[in-house]
Each structure stands twice: as structure tokens, then as C-alpha cells.
Amino acid sequence: MKVVDAIPLRGPAELETPSATKGDKAAGGTSFAQVLGESISEVNRLQQKADASITALASGGKASLHETMIAMEEASVAFKLMMQVRNKIVEAYQEVMRIQV
Secondary structure (H helix, E strand, O other), X not given: OOOHHHOOOOOHXXXXXXXXXXXXXXXXXXXXXXXXXXXXXXXHHHHHHHHHHHHXXXXXXXXXXXXXXXXXXXXXXXXHHHHHHHHXXXXXXXXXXXXXX
């Protein structure tokens, strides 16, 4: 698995429209909350995979140093991407809150 494939990215056409209610979905799309939840779950899965690989390496298991380092880097890059997305969401929220009505 490539690091780029670690977090499922979707285009704007696949996200829920703002006018849709909580229970409704856009035609064939998924909600932003679902996309965000899936991404967080994927980052968590990569972190757990890296932890298991580290434990296996430290205990003399079947994991190789090469595979362990790859798993650690995949988890690290996915986590950094998730943090950047979080930062952009917070910035967008703060900008909306600054808008005067």
C-alpha cells in the first residue's frame, strides 16, 4: 500500500451538499462527517499496524526492520496529513466566525 492511498480522498462532487439535511445524502455522495470519520479510522489503523510491527520487532518476532520502518513512516505521514486537514478546518471555522452579519 502506498502512503498516498492510506487516506481515502474524495472530490467535491462526492460530498454532501450544504442544503441536505442530516439524514439525507447527495445523489451517490457521502457526508463530510463520514469522510472525516473514515480518514481518522484509517490513520488509527496505520498507527496500530506500526505499533504491532514495533512490538513484533522488539520481541524478536517475524517483523523485519525494513517493514517496521515503512509502517512507521506510513503512520507518520498519514497523521501529519490528518493534522493539516484539521488545521484547515479550524482556520475555516474561525474565518466563518469572524464574518459579521
